[in-house]
Amino acid sequence: MTFEDAYDSDESLAAEYVLGTLDADERARAQALIETNSAFAAQVQYWERRLGELHAMVEPVEPPAQTWANISARLDGTTQSEQFVLPRVDEPFDAAPLEDNVVYLSRQLRRWREGTLVAGALAAGLAGFIVISSTAPDLLPERLRPKPRVVEVVKTETLPKFVAVLQRDAASPAFILTIDIENRNLTVRRVSADAQAGKSYELWLVSDRFPAPRSLGVVGDSEFTIDNRLMAYDPATITTATYAVTLEPEGGSPTGAPTGDILWTGRLVQTLPGARSQRSP
Amino acid sequence: MIEGERGLASRMLTPAELVWLLAAVAKGDRAAFERLYAATRAKLYGVVLRILRRADLADEVIQETYIKIWTSAGQYNPAIATPITWMVSIARNRAIDLIRKKSEVPIEEESDAMDVAAETPDPLAGREFSEELKRLLACMGKLDGERQRLVLLAYYSGWTREQLAAKFEKPVNTIKTWLRRSLAEIRECLGS
Numbered sequence: 086m087t088f089e090d091a092y093d094s095d096e097s098l099a100a101e102y103v104l105g106t107l108d109a110d111e112r113a114r115a116q117a118l119i120e121t122n123s124a125f126a127a128q129v130q131y132w133e134r135r136l137g138e139l140h141a142m143v144e145p146v147e148p149p150a151q152t153w154a155n156i157s158a159r160l161d162g163t164t165q166s167e168q169f170v171l172p173r174v175d176e177p178f179d180a181a182p183l184e185d186n187v188v189y190l191s192r193q194l195r196r197w198r199e200g201t202l203v204a205g206a207l208a209a210g211l212a213g214f215i216v217i218s219s220t221a222p223d224l225l226p227e228r229l230r231p232k233p234r235v236v237e238v239v240k241t242e243t244l245p246k247f248v249a250v251l252q253r254d255a256a257s258p259a260f261i262l263t264i265d266i267e268n269r270n271l272t273v274r275r276v277s278a279d280a281q282a283g284k285s286y287e288l289w290l291v292s293d294r295f296p297a298p299r300s301l302g303v304v305g306d307s308e309f310t311i312d313n314r315l316m317a318y319d320p321a322t323i324t325t326a327t328y329a330v331t332l333e334p335e336g337g338s339p340t341g342a343p344t345g346d347i348l349w350t351g352r353l354v355q356t357l358p359g360a361r362s363q364r365s366p
Numbered sequence: 367m368i369e370g371e372r373g374l375a376s377r378m379l380t381p382a383e384l385v386w387l388l389a390a391v392a393k394g395d396r397a398a399f400e401r402l403y404a405a406t407r408a409k410l411y412g413v414v415l416r417i418l419r420r421a422d423l424a425d426e427v428i429q430e431t432y433i434k435i436w437t438s439a440g441q442y443n444p445a446i447a448t449p450i451t452w453m454v455s456i457a458r459n460r461a462i463d464l465i466r467k468k469s470e471v472p473i474e475e476e477s478d479a480m481d482v483a484a485e486t487p488d489p490l491a492g493r494e495f496s497e498e499l500k501r502l503l504a505c506m507g508k509l510d511g512e513r514q515r516l517v518l519l520a521y522y523s524g525w526t527r528e529q530l531a532a533k534f535e536k537p538v539n540t541i542k543t544w545l546r547r548s549l550a551e552i553r554e555c556l557g558s
Binding site: 096097100101103104105106107108109112130133134135136137138139140141143144145146147148149151152153155156157159160163 | 396399400403407408409411412413415416417421424425428429432433436437446447448450451452454455458462463466467496498499502517518520521522523524525526527528530545546549550552553556
């Protein structure tokens with residue numbers, strides 16, 4: 086057996102996902118695996134790190150000037166995930182304009198590189214620097230000795246995140262549900278279910294605590310979030326329920342109960358806190 | 367990077383500097399975000415434009431990419447990727463997802479794409495390669511010429527196997543085998 090025979094097909098899928106050669110359905114499958122399978126997510130991270138180096142050979146091209154204004158305007162109304170794990174470092178930036186800063190930084194960095202200790206620390210992504218500056222500041226060159234204390238590890242608390250992949254078989258995920266338990270936010274992404282004219286997909290929560298499925302609403306054409314529907318349910322119900330999608334008349338079931346066949350089902354799995362850390366959208 | 371490149375690219379900061387910026391961005395620092403944008407926009411735009419080949423689509427993807435970077439900077443993990451490879455991954459994934467939905471986007475214009483493919487391990491004048499890139503290129507250099515072009519063209523252009531098959535005038539299954547084998551060989555060469 087050659088090594089490539091042993092090359093597991095999931096590994097190959099991860100590599101080709103990053104390379105960019107998968108078609109839309111295969112990409113959807115890979116993205117579902119990233120959400121639910123930490124070993125697969127790690128494979129994707131491996132290739133993103135490795136092949137990502139190829140960016141160095143791409144010629145930079147300036148985007149239109151208007152792009153920044155558009156991005157800036159869109160920042161309002163966004164929320165940030167608060168789980169940065171880096172220690173806070175006394176940043177060498179000051180209020181000087183960017184260009185000056187870069188020159189300043191590059192000069193400073195060059196100076197830093199002269200100290201082998203510091204070069205090592207930089208390579209280690211600052212972790213070493215933090216350790217040295219907090220435990221043995223005398224080892225550092227004068228410039229780098231901590232003036233104010235720079236060690237302040239941001240407390241991180243990763244809230245569990247739950248994902249359900251609604252599918253009929255492993256190769257064809259149709260919808261991906263992501264649930265933020267704390268806020269009871271439910272995001273549904275349609276990945277490979279085709280839109281049907283005059284019909285709507287409706288999402289149901291099926292739990293042995295209820296005699297009948299409870300509607301969670303009609304699934305839209307693209308990614309969307311239902312804010313309140315899950316508020317009526319406690320976390321235990323949400324995490325143990327089965328989620329199902331039926332095809333209903335446009336706008337959803339007229340009766341409040343499913344009228345079409347159950348086309349896809351899935352249960353929630355808790356994603357590992359680290360599994361999504363490097364995930365790309 | 368800074369010492370090796372001048373002009374436009376000199377705005378590209380070192381990984382350590384980008385990590386600082388991302389840390390600040392994760393705390394909601396808009397000035398840091400603007401610096402991060404200034405330092406990386408041309409690289410990311412260059413990457414997605416090559417895949418999308420349409421300025422309007424590239425603009426759309428760049429906006430979404432930076433919104434995503436803004437909202438998920440807190441999830442960036444320096445132990446797993448450099449800041450720029452993390453950001454490039456976000457941008458490429460958005461671009462490829464978009465182009466898979468827009469089959470009408472022309473995929474010809476091969477001359478440009480082939481320019482990229484021509485940029486194989488050549489000693490690109492004046493460029494400073496990271497150790498990781500040198501290692502990757504050394505491993506890719508072990509593939510035969512056609513496979514190297516295949517992998518590079520796939521990466522830079524975001525083409526499907528079908529598109530690559532048309533380009534290389536081979537059956538899709540052959541391309542699939544080549545890709546699989548090439549990636550396995552690269553992985554074997556790189557190690558973990």
